[in-house]
Amino acid sequence: MKKLYTMAAAGLILAACSESGLNEPSGEWGDAPLRITASVNEEITTRADEPFPSDVDFYFTYTPSGQSNYSSKLIYFDEKGDDKEIYLNWENVKISSSLYFVLDNVPKDGTSINLTEISGAEVQNTNRDYNAQPESGTGKGNDILWQRIAVPTKPNTLEPIHFELQHLMSKVSFEISSSNDEIKNLLKLGETTVKLWNVVEKPKTDGNYTFDRIKGTVTIDGELINQDNAVSIAGKEATSEEDIVSVTTDSWIFPPQEFRDKNNRPKLQVCITDETDETKTFTGTLPESMMIEIEDETNEVTSKPLEFLPGYHLVIRVKLGYWTDHTIYFKPVLVKKWKEYGPSDININQVGVYDAEGLKELVEAWNDESNTNLLTFKKYGVLEGDTWTFNLWKSITGYNSDEAIPDKLGFNPRSDYSLVFNSNGHKVNDTPISNFELTKSKTAE
Structure with missing residues (x-):
């Protein structure tokens, strides 16, 4: 269910000289207060009664009468969503x-803002570091x-003028699960x-990391961090469901970015430390595709190349296999509009085919009706x-490579x-399926 934080209508008044002429306010209504309301459109499962964040500064950007350049004015609101002053x-x-x-919450005047130049000194007691970091609250x-x-x-x-505020960064979290008894116990008792x-x-250092206030775009000009400088994201308390134990990490906020270099894709490492401080490490490469839910009257779910999308929450789900096999098995990445998820919101049952070996194993098991498999x-x-x-989540090659692809991939x-x-x-062997x-x-036939 959607929760809307609504700023109650408020008068915003500031004495200024009016300008006559076409497309300018007339004396009949020019001195009327410009009223503003806004909302953050989110589904929240654990903070349903939380008030509008009164400790976040918002900036109303407009073109002053008689001028040609945009200007921004700082606006304060209380926890009820009412403005604290009279402005325009x-x-x-x-x-x-x-x-x-x-309307936005970026503390700079002007329209094109270099996010690397914003420091905590601009807004007292507020961290304005726009690098990747843990989520610290709505608008913070x-x-x-x-x-x-x-x-x-x-x-x-x-x-009033109403703003339905959108998130422009990307939120990412990870769900680590296993059905292996030894790993399950470690997930429960150790640190992930x-x-x-x-x-x-x-x-x-010499690049650009900018926010365009008018277009609402965030651009990056950065280098990929290597393993020595990897982002480290902590896991939370383990939960159990049937024979599976899962640990969900903190949510992190990243700048939007695409991953088009197939030879240098994002790498993931899961480290589990037991009570004796011994660490087991599992490593894998993030999948090439993700499932994104289109929120309209169709509620369609479609596949697209993996990227950190602005305004979306990516739940990257992995399953750890056996203690002697330190490979990460990825489940389809779940992507929805930026929301807070409770355990029931994350579907941990979606799995699929990612390579020729997996497809071969599945077809052989399916066609062996003497065993339910x-x-x-x-x-x-x-x-x-x-x-x-069954879903094919990646184009594969090498399936029945010595012969043509059988009808229905060989399933009977x-x-x-x-x-x-x-x-x-x-595709399979470059053939559309x-x-x-x-x-x-x-x-059985």
């Missing part, structure tokens, strides 16, 4: 359909809230830490009723289960 009236602002009103730390609205050519002075590198944590099926798919659904009908196979637009289904037969 309509005769103070320039009216033009080509201009915008903007490096969390950028923003929205722009076109300036109305005929203002309705009886209605996730290390991440080959990502942009902060800009180069449920463990193999669970490794690659989800069961609903008597239908297994079974007498006990139906099958749904989703290719998600991926269509989605297909196999209905349950009376006897």
Whole structure:
């Protein structure tokens, strides 16, 4: 359920000279207060009654009457969302359909802001470091809230200007799980830490890391951090569900970024330290694709290349196999609009096929009807009723490489289960694969 923090309408008045002429306020309503409301549109499972963050400074950006450049004015609100002072009236602002009103929480005047130049001295007792860091609350730390609205050519002075603020950074967290008894006990009793590198944590010393206040874009010009400088993200208390133990990490806020270099993709390391201070390490490369939920009337879920998207929360889910096998097995990355997730919101059952070996193992297990092979099926798919659904999450090569790709990838009908196979637009041996289904037969064919 969506929770809206609403700033109650408030008069904003400041005496200034009005400007006559086309597209400027008239004397009839020019001295009317310019009222502002705003909301942060989030779903919150643990902080439903938290008030609007009164300790966050917001900046209202507009073009002053008679001028051509944008200017920003600091606005304070109390925990009820009411403004603490009187600021502007309509005769103070320039009216033009080509201009915008903007609200955000970045403490700089002007429209193009170098985020590396902002320091704690600009806002007392506030950390303005916009490098990757743990989430510290709505609108705090490096969390950028923003929205722009076109300036109305005929203002309705009886209605406030409403901003529905958006997050412009990307939130990332990790879920580490295992069904192996030894690893489960370690997840319960030990300390889990996730290390991440080959990502942009902060800009180069001579680079640009900017926020465009009018366009609402964050740009980076930074180097990928190496393993020696990896981001270290702490795990929280372990939870158990059936035969699986999971540890979810703190959420971190990263600048938006894409990962197009296939030879230098982000690396993930899971370190578990036991009571004797012995550490076991698991290492893997982040998957190439992610599942993103499009929030509209369709509620579609689609696959796209992995990236840290602005305004989205990526839950990167991994499963640790056996104590003697220190490989990380990735589940599909879950991506939704920036939200706080409770345990029930994270689907830990989605799995799929990522390589030729996995597809071969799945097909052979499926076609062996003398054995139910449920463990193999669970490794690659989800069961609903008597239908297994399998997803191909990555284009693969080397499957049946000595011969043509068989019809329906070699899956045969079974007498006990139906099958749904989703290719998600991926290829096998450079051949596009269509989605297909196999209905349950009376006897195996």
